[in-house]
Amino acid sequence: MRETSTQAPVFAAETQQQEDERTDPLFVNSLGKGLAVLQAFGSDWDALGLREIAQRTGLNTSAAQRFTHTLTQLGYLKKDEKTRRYRLGPRMLNFAYSYLRANPLYDVAIPIVISVRDEWQETVNVSVMDDTDAVVAIRMPSQRRINSNTAIGRRMPAFCVSTGRAMLAWLPPEERTAILDRTDFVKLTSHTITDRAALEAELDRIRQDGFAGVEEEADLGELAVAAPILDGDRKPIAALGITTSTAYWTMAQAREKLSPIVQQAATAISRSLQGWHGF
Known part of the structure; x- marks a missing residue:
């Protein structure tokens, strides 16, 4: 059984955003890259490390670190301090709730x-x-x-x-x-x-x-x-x-x-x- 669009890598963030920037001057690159980090988790059960996130998004490791830190601070990612790996946080469910209720x-x-x-x-x-x-x-x-x-x-x-x-x-x-x-x-x-x-x-x-x-x-x-x-x-x-x-x-x-x-x-x-x- 195969699913599409939820399996990582969703897309290479830098390539996608460079293309969007060329065609749409209103496109916010940093926002697109942050969302690419969340999409990198796809339907995988395993937590991801920075290197895996970088590979799945096309970001360099430094950029991946900044985005994962920000998303962790906001509650959209959770970090295991022992393994230094990340999982999606419960706050992600807010988007599904808002969509359904609206x-x-x-x-x-x-x-x-x-x-x-x-x-x-x-x-x-x-x-x-x-x-x-x-x-x-x-x-x-x-x-x-x-x-x-x-x-x-x-x-x-x-x-x-x-x-x-x-x-x-x-x-x-x-x-x-x-x-x-x-x-x-x-x-x-x-x-x-x-x-x-x-x-x-x-x-x-x-x-x-x-x-x-x-x-x-x-x-x-x-x-x-x-x-x-x-x-x-x-x-x-x-x-x-x-x-x-x-x-x-x-x-x-x-x-x-x-x-x-x-x-x-x-x-x-x-x-x-x-x-x-x-x-």
Whole structure:
């Protein structure tokens, strides 16, 4: 199983910021470098030393030391004085909390997500699009099948997960094309569709069907169905999906029984969000 965008190195900080500085005079290099240090931790469990942080960000060791010291003082990093290694601090959770509380999607979707999870005893997710990735914003796990690898904030390539495809299918053609142009069509499993023409045909079918169904394209042994959550302009602001195991369901069964559920739930959330527009 592979995740994208959370795995370090996220990008080489100096190269990225030099490019941004050339094209955007308002870009603040020091801020970008500080955020690069936080992103260097990715989804790794192990703590990082200064040399590793420098390697993952493209910063020199002296600059890495200054940024890690500042972020530690602010509480966004924690330092083990014995090993002189760093981990992300609990204060990082403030950003996730602020994002969720400021977004009406969370308050509207939570009761519906819980209801679907309780009725069907399957994991229910709501994901949002971030460039080429689908990012989990809400997750209610099944009590019978806990996937510890999926948590709020997990990101996966949108092209190969059900929520991502549901959002891609409802994007205006020019926006969809732009995202697919930037997408790295990596094969996560032997079942992943990486041919762009085949994927675009699948997205057209999803638009016609009203839901997306994906089987073992991101994770072996897993299948999922999802439907888009639309704003007042009928543009996708998120997608709601049900994820389950191939040990319990076939895709034919999921299409028959679970696809109407995700469509109804996504429609209910969309109706409650009428008048609110994402950007």
